[in-house]
Amino acid sequence: MNNSLIQILPVACVFFLSACGDMTTPDAGPPATESSITKREFNPALNGEWIGNGISYGAYRDGEGPGQGLTSKAHxxxxxQIIAGRWNLIRLYGSDPQAENILEVIEENDLPIRVMQGAWLDKHKTDAENxxxxxxxxxxxxxxxxxIVAVNVGNEIFVDWSYHRIDDMxxxxxxxxQVRASIQQPVTVSDDYNFWNKPHAKKIANEVDFICLHAYAFWNNKTLDEAMAWTESIYRDIQSRHPDHKVAYCETGWPTSRVYGDGSYEGGLIGKAGEEQQEVFFDQYDPWVNQNQVISFYFSSFDENWKGGFDGANPMDKAEKHWGLYKSDRTPKQALR
Structure with missing residues (x-):
């Protein structure tokens, strides 16, 4: 759902498939020999304290975006510094010069922040780029x-509706x-629940140290009243399907804006969007994470106005731009005030 490299399909196509589930499966190839890996524990801590309640981070500000240069180290x-006031764990989506700058800033300033580092894979990229x-x-x-406390290989690369879906499992x-053999940290793959709830997901689960789960009540046409119960039920379902794995919630949240009645999938959703609605969801989700020590990367820290495209009658209202707990100008929204 988020990354400086993501390309957004028309939401009518993308999220219809998300709501309705897998229509086909990736090419799993011949039956794989079950992995015999010894799982590495993913239990992020700092100075002996659990820090698993984290947040996703994208650095681009207004006027910035993919292909437009790097965000300054000052920004x-x-x-x-804003994030460290509340969280000690962030998720980065790609391994590139932007990520390198972020890691250097953390190191150079001795910030109390740990990172799940991503490798962004995309079928539209060349083999050399991947x-x-x-x-x-x-x-x-x-x-x-x-x-870096964990590495994530691929983001939403198997679920059917993904624009950058990879068929070569x-x-x-x-x-x-290759990654696991080269590093000491635990390794995972992040994907939507509509991948992890399918039998062929076992082939990937056999290779990773923990499950990285995405699930959005909003995109799955739930009301705000239903959202938290649905979010928890998805978590429990994936736990039951992968009982030998720790499950982390690597994306979930609620947007503060959306389009209505424009004929798109988003336009027909029943969930209302706004700062009040986001606050309600966050105030239910955040304590649940802490009470159950569910490793989580809430989506997201800051609004990113480059996302979601600029087509349609009200492009700046699109939900894809408005998942942050902070506005793009870095002022906090109602959930954090």
């Missing part, structure tokens, strides 16, 4: 071993194995 430092993501993820994990397994 990244400002963001990290290989570079893997190479840099390994390099960063070994260069910043006290900062065995190829991804080789990349997972």
């Amino acid at each position: 990244i430092l400002e963001d990290m 290989d570079e993501q893997i190479r840099l993820a390994i390099e960063f994990a070994n260069r910043f071993p006290d900062i 065995d190829g991804v397994i080789e990349q997972i194995r």
